[in-house]
Amino acid sequence: xxxxxxxxxxxxxxxxxxxxxxxxxxxxxxxxxxxxxxxxxxxxxxxxxxxxxxxxxxxxxxxxxxxxxxxxxxxxxxxxxxxxxxxxxxxxxxxxxxxxxxxxxxxxxxxxxxxxxxxxxxxxxxxxxxxxxxxxxxxxxxxxxxxxx
Ligand SMILES: Cc1cc2nc3c(=O)[nH]c(=O)nc-3n(C[C@H](O)[C@H](O)[C@H](O)COP(=O)(O)O)c2cc1C
Numbered sequence: 001x002x003x004x005x006x007x008x009x010x011x012x013x014x015x016x017x018x019x020x021x022x023x024x025x026x027x028x029x030x031x032x033x034x035x036x037x038x039x040x041x042x043x044x045x046x047x048x049x050x051x052x053x054x055x056x057x058x059x060x061x062x063x064x065x066x067x068x069x070x071x072x073x074x075x076x077x078x079x080x081x082x083x084x085x086x087x088x089x090x091x092x093x094x095x096x097x098x099x100x101x102x103x104x105x106x107x108x109x110x111x112x113x114x115x116x117x118x119x120x121x122x123x124x125x126x127x128x129x130x131x132x133x134x135x136x137x138x139x140x141x142x143x144x145x146x147x148x149x
Contacts (some may be wrong), residue, residue, distance in 0.1 A: 001029075001030045001031050001032065002031045002032070002051045002086075002149050003031070003032045003048065003049050003050045003051065004026055004031050004032065004033040004034070004049070004050070004051045004052070004053055005034055005036060005044060005049045005051070005052050005053070006019045006022060006023055006026075006033060006034065006035045006052075006053045006054075006055055007031075007036055007037075007044070007052060007053070007054050007055065007056070007068065007071065008035060008036065008037040008038070008055050008067070008068070008072075009054075009055070009057055009064055009065040009067060009068030009104060009108070010037065010056075010057050010058030010065050010067060010068075010139070011057060011059045011065045011066065011067075012057075013091050014057060014067065014128070014134055015024055015036075015055045015057045015090075016037060016054060017134075018055050018090060018092065018126075018134050018135050018138045019035050019037075019055040019136055020035065020138070021080065021135040021138065021139060022053060022055065022090070022103075022138055022142055023035050025139055025142055026142075026146070027141075029124075029146060031149075033053075035094065036071075037067055037068075038070075039070065039071060039092075040063070040070050040073075040074035041071060041074040041075050041080055042055075042074065043069065046080060046082055046085060047084075049078075049085060050084075050085070050086065051085065051086045051087065051120075051149060052082075052085055052086075052087040052088075052117065053088050053089075053090070054087065054088070054089045054090065054091075054105065054108045054109070054112070055090045055138075056068060056089070056090070056091055056092065056104050056105045056108050057091075057092040057093065057104065058091070058092070058093045058094075058100060058101070058102055058103050058104040058105065059104070061096070061097070061099075061100050062099070062103030062104065062108060063098030063103070063104060064104045064108070065104065067109070068104075068108070072107070072108065072111060075111055075115060078110070079115065080115060081115065081116055082112060082115040082116050082117040082132055083115075083117065083118075085098070085112070085116075085117040085118070086117065086118050086119070086120045086149065087112045087117045087118070087120065088119065088120050088121055088123075088124075088145050089105050089109045089119075089123040089124070090105070090123075090124045090126065090138050090141065091104070091105020091108075091109075091123055091124065091125045091126065092105070092126050092128065092134055093105070093108065093120055093125060093126070093127065093128065094127060094128040094129050094149035095127045095129050096129055100124075101125070101127075102125040102126075105123060105125065105146055106123070109123055115127055117119075118133060119148045119149045120145060120149060121141075121145045121148050124137070124138065124141040126138065
């Protein structure tokens with residue numbers, strides 16, 4: 001069973017709600033899962049984790065939500081070796097922002113890849129324009145994702 005850290009990037013709570021649902025389901029499957037919505041790379045204690053699940057909305061024009069900026073900035077600055085980690089990405093966005101759809105999730109995806117973490121499965125991109133129930137879509141994705149852990 002994996003020790004999973006779920007990293008949340010949210011402005012208005014959708015990604016937090018999705019992260020909480022995923023945490024509950026991971027727990028039900030027997031994994032240890034914590035949710036972190038504030039803090040830096042040091043606070044995340046990546047050395048103690050096996051798996052990271054990024055759950056991140058996009059705001060502004062393709063930007064990271066404010067709460068996850070300190071984490072992203074500290075990862076860019078410290079460049080920790082994350083090659084022991086596997087990770088997955090659930091990106092929340094809105095396709096009416098055509099040029100920047102789910103850009104923040106893609107940014108976090110690229111950042112973890114750059115630091116040596118190994119991606120599990122495909123990134124899920126949830127469109128708020130057509131999907132009123134992002135938690136249900138994420139739980140469906142999680143079923144397949146956890147079989148690959
Ligand atoms: C001011 C604002 C700007 C946004 N900009 C983008 C964007 O550039 N790209 C995108 O895919 N979605 C964008 N969105 C849509 C959000 O990512 C989407 O509504 C998401 O579900 C919000 O999640 P949250 O409640 O966790 O913050 C924007 C939403 C708002 C309110």
